[in-house]
Amino acid sequence: MTASAFPALRHRNFRLLWTGQLISVSGTMMQTAAILWHVSLLVSPGRKGLALGMVGLVRVLPIVTFSLFSGVVADVLDRRRVMLVTQTTMAVLAAVLAWLTFNGLASVWPIYVLAALTSAAGAFDAPARQSLIPNLVPREDLPNALSLNTIVFQAASVAGPSLAGLTISVGGIGWTYAVNAMSFLAVIAGLLLMRGARSSSSTGTSDISLKAAKEGLRFVFASPMIRSTMLLDFFATFFSSATALLPIFAQDILKVGAHGYGVLYAAPSVGALAASVAMVPAVEAVERRGRMLLWSVAAYGAATVAFGLSRDFWLTFACLAAAGAADTVSMVLRNIVRQLETPDHLRGRMVGVNMVFFMGGPQLGELEAGLVANWWGAVVSVVSGGIGALAATGWIAAATPALRQYRRHRPA
Numbered sequence: 001m002t003a004s005a006f007p008a009l010r011h012r013n014f015r016l017l018w019t020g021q022l023i024s025v026s027g028t029m030m031q032t033a034a035i036l037w038h039v040s041l042l043v044s045p046g047r048k049g050l051a052l053g054m055v056g057l058v059r060v061l062p063i064v065t066f067s068l069f070s071g072v073v074a075d076v077l078d079r080r081r082v083m084l085v086t087q088t089t090m091a092v093l094a095a096v097l098a099w100l101t102f103n104g105l106a107s108v109w110p111i112y113v114l115a116a117l118t119s120a121a122g123a124f125d126a127p128a129r130q131s132l133i134p135n136l137v138p139r140e141d142l143p144n145a146l147s148l149n150t151i152v153f154q155a156a157s158v159a160g161p162s163l164a165g166l167t168i169s170v171g172g173i174g175w176t177y178a179v180n181a182m183s184f185l186a187v188i189a190g191l192l193l194m195r196g197a198r199s200s201s202s203t204g205t206s207d208i209s210l211k212a213a214k215e216g217l218r219f220v221f222a223s224p225m226i227r228s229t230m231l232l233d234f235f236a237t238f239f240s241s242a243t244a245l246l247p248i249f250a251q252d253i254l255k256v257g258a259h260g261y262g263v264l265y266a267a268p269s270v271g272a273l274a275a276s277v278a279m280v281p282a283v284e285a286v287e288r289r290g291r292m293l294l295w296s297v298a299a300y301g302a303a304t305v306a307f308g309l310s311r312d313f314w315l316t317f318a319c320l321a322a323a324g325a326a327d328t329v330s331m332v333l334r335n336i337v338r339q340l341e342t343p344d345h346l347r348g349r350m351v352g353v354n355m356v357f358f359m360g361g362p363q364l365g366e367l368e369a370g371l372v373a374n375w376w377g378a379v380v381s382v383v384s385g386g387i388g389a390l391a392a393t394g395w396i397a398a399a400t401p402a403l404r405q406y407r408r409h410r411p412a
Contacts, residue, residue, distance in 0.1 A: 008145035013194045014136040017129075020190030021152045024087070027183025029160025030167065031094060033265045034176035035111060037168060037258065038101070040247040042108045049378065051108060052244045053370020058112045060364055062120035063355055067127075068213040071352020074127035075216075075345055076208050080191050083132070086125035087191070091184035093118045098177035126355055131347040134339060146335045150276040154328060157269030165262015216349025219342075226341065226350065228400040229293070229334045230357040232393065236297045236330075237361035238368065239388030240304040240323070245369055248378045254313050267317045268324030275325035279332045290406030293333045294397045299326035301389030308382030337406075 008014050036052055043051040073082060097114045105111070137145045167176045221227050250261035300323050307319035342350045365385070372381035397404055 006144060006148060008137050008141045008148055011137050011141070013196075014133070014145060016190035016193050017132070017136065017187070018148060018152060020187035021129075021149070022156060023186035024183045025153055025156035026160045026163070027094075027180035028090075029157050029269075030164040030176045031097075031180040033161040033164040033262065034168060034173050035115060036244060036247055037164075037261060038173050039108050039111060040251070042106065042111075047374075048248060049245070049370045049373035049381075051370075052247065053367040053374075054108075054112065055115060056244055056362070056364065056370070057367045058116040059119040060367075062116055063123050066120055066123040067352045067355040068216065068349070069208065069352075070124040070355075071127045071216055071349035072208050072212045073124060074131045074348025074351065075212070079128040079132040079135070079348070080194060082128040083125060084188060084191055086121045086128070087184045087187050089121040090118055090125070091181050091188075093121070094177050094181035094184070098174050098181060101172075101174035101177060123352075123355060127348040127351040130339075130351045131344075134344065134347065142339060143336050146339060147276065147279055147332055150279070150328060150332050150335070151273065154269050154272040154276045154324070158266045158273050161262050161265035161269070163262075165259045165265070168258045168262070213349065213352075216346060216353055219346050220350055220353045223341065224400070224402050225406060226338055228396060228403045229337060230354055232293070232297055232396045232403075233330075233334060233354075234357040234361040235392035235396070236300060236389045237358075238365040239385040239392060240301055240365070245373055245378045245381060248373065249316070253311070253378065254316065256313055260313065264313075264317060264320060267320035268327070270317075271321030271323065271325035272328040274321075275328040276332065279329065288407055289333050289337070290403045293330050293406075294393060294404065296326045296329040296333075297393045298390060299323075300330070301386045301393060304386030304389060305383050306386075308379050308386060 009018070035055060039051050039055060040048055093114050097111070100110055100114075133145055133149060134142055163179075164176045167179065220230070246265055247261060250256050250258075250264055254260065254264075256264070303319050303323035303326060307316055307323065310316040310319055338350060338354065339347070369381045369385060372384065
């Protein structure tokens with residue numbers, strides 16, 4: 001990595017957070033994959049689709065419940081200290097899940113409860129973390145920092161599920177949860193080592209209140225570009241969230257076992273990592289950002305359809321990788337638009353509102369995919385979801401001309 005290609009890494013505080021996240025998010029992705037596998041083993045074959053879909057439901061409810069106020073918390077309190085609390089909380093919850101599993105956990109409900117509590121902590125962590133990044137680098141390095149942050153997430157998403165499949169095969173599910181608990185120490189250490197970071201907003205609201213939360217909502221829905229990108233994100237991921245059904249494809253359709261499941265779970269992130277690496281040096285040169293965003297989401301839906309129809313392991317891997325690459329291109333562009341067009345004192349609340357769309361879409365989509373799979377089968381669920389994503393993209397493109405015409409250098 002050269003300083004000229006990755007200028008954000010010249011800033012010590014950002015490097016500390018970036019490195020810590022690479023380790024911690026890898027552990028989180030291990031646990032996310034392991035929970036789905038764990039649930040699929042604890043229920044009867046006839047209830048598998050619904051049980052896997054419930055994982056998405058228990059994760060999304062805390063997000064919907066807390067996201068607006070968690071955004072206010074990130075705008076009012078010291079964002080670094082908020083992260084110290086949330087990261088410690090998630091480490092403890094992962095340790096409890098590991099302890100229960102090592103002691104012969106035989107029911108799914110403790111997994112659901114701990115997944116919901118982890119999601120609640122994450123609802124407060126994400127606004128603080130994403131709002132902290134612009135405080136760690138100057139404005140001219142922010143697009144590079146956001147692109148590098150995407151690389152962290154995608155690299156961890158490749159390593160995490162692959163390590164989860166290997167760990168499950170060799171040591172058992174409990175060790176994936178234990179490793180995740182320890183991985184949070186990397187971010188905690190990075191936060192403690194930061195020096196001189198401005199980690200809270202210097203203007204705007206000074207109290208945590210319903211009025212402050214409403215101010216964030218008004219800002220988001222009065223901003224056409226932010227509003228339309230959030231809606232696009234929600235509908236695309238709602239219809240095309242097939243990750244929860246991967247255990248069914250691995251076990252019953254492709255018959256590749258735990259190791260094959262880990263490889264398939266990592267496939268979207270393999271494509272996403274390649275796309276994010278390519279986007280880091282090229283993102284500033286993308287002129288017609290709105291059009292590229294819409295085409296990338298359409299490609300995401302088409303790749304999902306192809307995944308549902310595939311019966312070959314490597315073709316399935318390629319389709320999932322293509323979906324991950326397309327999703328990453330759109331994600332990088334969405335994040336840059338939102339962060340650059342949001343005042344610092346509203347960033348936490350913007351991220352909080354976005355969490356309902358960004359995380360609510362795929363989590364509710366997992367429930368929808370599980371229900372459809374339970375009624376008509378996993379293949380119908382995935383293929384119909386991809387078609388739904390294509391239809392939603394076309395509708396938003398037609399309804400929002402400003403998004404189609406959005407360019408890198410647009411008038412203020």
